[in-house]
Amino acid sequence: MDGDGSQRYQVMLDNWNIKSYKIPVGLVADSNSLDNIHTAGVYFLFGYDEGQKSVYVGEAEDVYRRLTQHIPEKDGYIWDNAVVFIASDIGVLDKARVKYLENRFYNIIKDANSYKLLNRNEPTKAKLSRPAEDSMEAVIDNIRLIIPVLGYTPFENRISENKFSIENEEIFYIKNKELQAKCRFNLDKYLLKLDKPFTLLKGSRISNKINSSLSKKLKQQRQECTDSNVIKDGIL
Structure with a gap:
């Protein structure tokens, strides 16, 4: 429009x-x-x-x-x-x-x-x-x-993680000087196109540096996670 x-x-x-x-x-x-x-x-x-x-x-x-x-x-x-x-x-x-x-x-x-x-x-x-x-x-x-x-899926049922087989889950580690991320890739979710297939797992260390290229929405989400103690002392 x-x-x-x-x-x-x-x-x-x-x-x-x-x-x-x-x-x-x-x-x-x-x-x-x-x-x-x-x-x-x-x-x-x-x-x-x-x-x-x-x-x-x-x-x-x-x-x-x-x-x-x-x-x-x-x-x-x-x-x-x-x-x-x-x-x-x-x-x-x-x-x-x-x-x-x-x-x-x-x-x-x-x-x-x-x-x-x-x-x-x-x-x-x-x-x-x-x-x-x-x-x-x-x-x-x-x-x-x-x-x-229009980009939203509020009517699609959430499928519990325990319904996906462990054989189809791969764990990835991403590390550099400032962060240590543990991610799960779920093949079933990827094949079924159920939201994003990557999940950042508990215990991941989040970088303290916020890049200027980070979108406003992601900055807002990060701040909300920090305020609610989902991220505490840089740890998820």
Whole structure:
């Protein structure tokens, strides 16, 4: 939408009267004039919390206004990108429908257990007529297709490490003067494309030097791990 992969996206499906925007937190203020952004919708706030992928699921009658109310000092967490779903036609989504979607997505993500849910409580599920409920379930199916295209996988089930055979795990050691990293490479995860196949293991020594080339997001994750004592005295 902005001609840059790190900027805003708009996603639409053929013959579907709901559109999606992916909006970086730094561009929320510039998104006031996006089509239908001031209407009812459901949204997801993606980021990292204590080194873990995180997501907040919300709904609003004015999505833009609600996004501007999400600030770290008030919420207690930081997010990087919002993915919002709003109707391109009047009357397709209303308060009851978006509350239904919010509750359903909360429970889908909770059951998948692959992202940390930042919602403090389970959202109230609105009661809909059977036709309206069927319509919203179709919306859910489409949203589950779109979210991964935008780079997020909160609906994919986390597979416990003990389900992978030890024969398919290789341990690697990376050393230099400042660090000593112990990494596990899991072939099963690599072949099944289940997230990153490399895992940095407990006991690894982290370099005290932070290179200027390190991305802002990685610097933030490192600081969160240090603040929460996941990294203590340079040791993971």
